[in-house]
Amino acid sequence: MTQDLSRTAAGVQFVGVSKTYPTGLTAIAQLDLDIRPGEFLTLLGPSGSGKTTALNLLAGFQSPTTGQILVDGKDIGALPPYKRDIGVVFQHYALFPHMTVRENTGYPLKQRRMPKDEIARRVDDVLRMVALEAYGDRLPRQLSGGQQQRVAVARAIVFRPRLLLMDEPLGALDRKLRESVQLELKRIHRDLGVTIVFVTHDQEEALVMSDRIAIFDQGRIRQIGTASALYDAPVSQFVAQFLGESNCLVGKVDHLPRLSRVTTAAGVFHGVTSDATPQHGTAAVVTRPERCRLFTAQSEVPEGWNQVPARIRDVVYLGALRKVVADLRDGGTFTVIFQPDQILPAAPDVLVAFPPDAARVVLADGPKNH
Amino acid sequence: MPVILFLLVFFAYPTGLTLLRAFTHFDAPEVGGLDNITWVLGGAANRTILIRTFTVALLCTAFTALLAFPYAYLMTKVSSRWQTVMMGLLLVSMFFGILLRNFSWVVLLQMQGPVNDLIAALGFDRVRMLGTAPAVLMGMTHVLFPFMALPLYAVLKGIDPRLVLAAQSLGATPRNAFLQVYLPLAVPGLFAGALLVFVLALGFYITPAILGSPKQALISQVLYQQFETRAAFGRAGALAIVLLVAAMAFVLMANALQRRNKAYEG
Incomplete structure (x- = not known):
């Protein structure tokens, strides 16, 4: 006009x-x-x-x-x-x-x-x-x-x-x-x-x-x-969870040369450091469901990837994609998006893994009731 | 059924009888005629009383509307606690008998009452207020206030306050937003209240009897006088018919107006 x-x-x-x-x-x-x-x-x-x-x-x-x-x-x-x-x-x-x-x-x-x-x-x-x-x-x-x-x-x-x-x-x-x-x-x-x-x-x-x-x-x-x-580089757990789906692991943070390390009850995880990464104390590792993979054996997980044991609870068919919801041992859940050409593991007990550069270490300010 | 029977015997029958008596000859109640009706409409004294009654009823409607609008509007704006308090005040004032409320005005307005004390304190002569039409009007406005406030509030609380904000965001001054958006939507409430108050005011007896005087009588006082002291049932019936027709004419007129006004709703 x-x-x-x-x-x-x-x-x-x-x-x-x-x-x-x-x-x-x-x-x-x-x-x-x-x-x-x-x-x-x-x-x-x-x-x-x-x-x-x-x-x-x-x-x-x-x-x-x-x-x-x-x-x-x-x-x-x-x-x-x-x-x-x-x-x-x-x-x-x-x-x-x-x-x-x-x-x-x-x-x-x-x-x-x-x-x-x-x-x-x-x-x-x-x-x-x-x-x-x-x-x-x-x-x-x-x-x-x-x-x-x-x-x-x-x-x-x-x-x-x-x-x-x-x-x-x-x-x-x-x-x-x-x-x-x-x-x-x-x-x-x-x-x-x-x-x-x-x-x-x-x-x-x-x-x-x-x-x-x-x-x-x-x-x-x-x-x-x-x-x-906002989707690719959320500065906090709240943003990551509010916009799109995300998986979060909260723990104590310390810094490595390029990555940050977060130690939680479920294990140790690495993610990309950014301006939003807390210097010390508590932080969250956040990653998107489409960046995660499922494996059945330790030996299959690529070198250097983060991993956490989980048990598959639900498989949701979304047409072109499939969504797997898995429970962690400490009570949290993890969501993984599957491409149609990927084969779903047969056993319910799996390893959820994601590369460190697909994760970000950010402020842990998730909703308290989650 | 017993209720209907009761009403038939004790309300419909005497009402019908009274109205029928209106169409008889004053001196010979067994003969039909328009003698009583002409007495009501023909006499100069009666015409003055009719005009006074309608003027008082109209003014009373106007005053209750002017006073009740801000009150009802405020009720829609305050917190729910204050809303309850304001609603309570309306209802409480209705619970106190009309006699009590009218005699409170007698206390206030009498020659040695607080209002005259104030006037005297300001250096003016005391004013005789009781027994005048303004005193009657004041008392009636007081008594009928809830009948205006309640239907008005029912309509005002249904008006979305964001309509006024919307009007302002579109460039309307607060005054224009009120006149062009809020007020037109309040009209059904004003109509309902005005109808109630006007019809009730036309037939008011107790307030004019207490606060007014026979010299400034309203139609219901004349009606009572004809009925009770003169046993002129025909004339009383004729007065009643005039009142009834006037009230019904007003209701029908208001309904017609409102239907035209509310065309957007129906």
Whole structure:
């Protein structure tokens, strides 16, 4: 729709932003976040992790206890929501039930005192964009969930905001519809060149849609980066377990020339050292299920690989792949993904093994109830 | 069955009889005629009373709406504990008899009461407030407040507060968001409350009897007077019919209005 992306997309900075409620609950703690113009950034985290609070602060529905929020370098702290020019798509759409689709979509333009014919033209344009031009005179309750969702998007983009916020906008849709809307939102993002901040607790959704993902937990960002960076190089056990599946072994860490060594009850394991590796104390070795192999005898395990004895509990068929869930002796579990051409060991007692360079030694901050 | 029988004997029969008596001749109850109806609508004194009754009922509806809206709105905003307290206050005020609530106004408004004490302390002359229409209006507004607040609250608590946030994020000032989004959605509650309060206010007897005076009588006082002291059953019946028709006209009008207004729901 537009060529000059830098003109239409806003950049956002959170600088040392905290939000503490009178009850003493800290929703956001010292948040620093740099959102680039035109990017699709997903805030991903469990419920209560502060991601929705971050969105509310940006929209102006709440004000930060400390810190500053800048849009294109300008502090927007003093601006009320109606002066921020930020489009918001709410979780359950928040369409006005007493207004038709056209009235809902034209509402932001009416607030901007645009001439009637200009409003009509723009509403037509945007309804065509979301394929709802035939539904203009319907009321929200006469639409399906997916159609309501598209009206919510149309209403949030019709006034051409440079920044679009979405709070779990696909949460109420069924799985199949969700996938098509995901692609639709990607297309709108591409066409408008607008900056999108998207909140979700669904990691799959985050992986499909985002340029970058920020993983939230307990009011802090645990890690931010592209999907592949987070998947391949998680900085902590929490990130590894939250994004994709992972196997973790927690123990005492010490450092070797290139690798780190973690000593646990189940054995000694080696993994790649990174900036995120703790200097001493407790650490976790994390590895992905598709990087692990099963062996029946000690002699088969390649030289230098980490290994741990386990007993196969379940084999899950995933179509193209098979997933093996095995119990460790000390109570933990290990997941291994099998390619179709690999042969599953016949005996239940196996050795799970993985090469040190397929494992990372990171901060051990896994959920306490795991 | 026994309940229906009871109602038939002790409610429907006397009501029907009273209404029938309205269409008889004043001097000769066995002869039919519109004599009593013309008496109600024709006399200047009765017309003044009718207009006063409707004015008081309308003002009472307006005042309860103005007072109950903020109250009901606040109830949707406070924590659930305070919500319980506010709901409790409404119900408790309904439990105390109407007599008690009306006589409390007598205490407050009498010549030597606290309100006049305050007026005197400020250096003004004491004002006679009891026996005036404003005193009646105050008492009725007090008594009927819960009848506005409760249906209003039932509707307001169903309005998604994020609609107002959404309106603001789309560029609406808080005032516009309230007027264009919140208020239209509150209209069904206002209608329900207004209907209850207006119809109840039209037929109010005790409050005008206690706080008002015969000189500023409302229709129900005249009705009682005709019935009880003059035994003019025909005239009382005619007054009752006028009241009933007025109330029903109002209900039907409100229903029609609301149906048009609520077209988006049905």
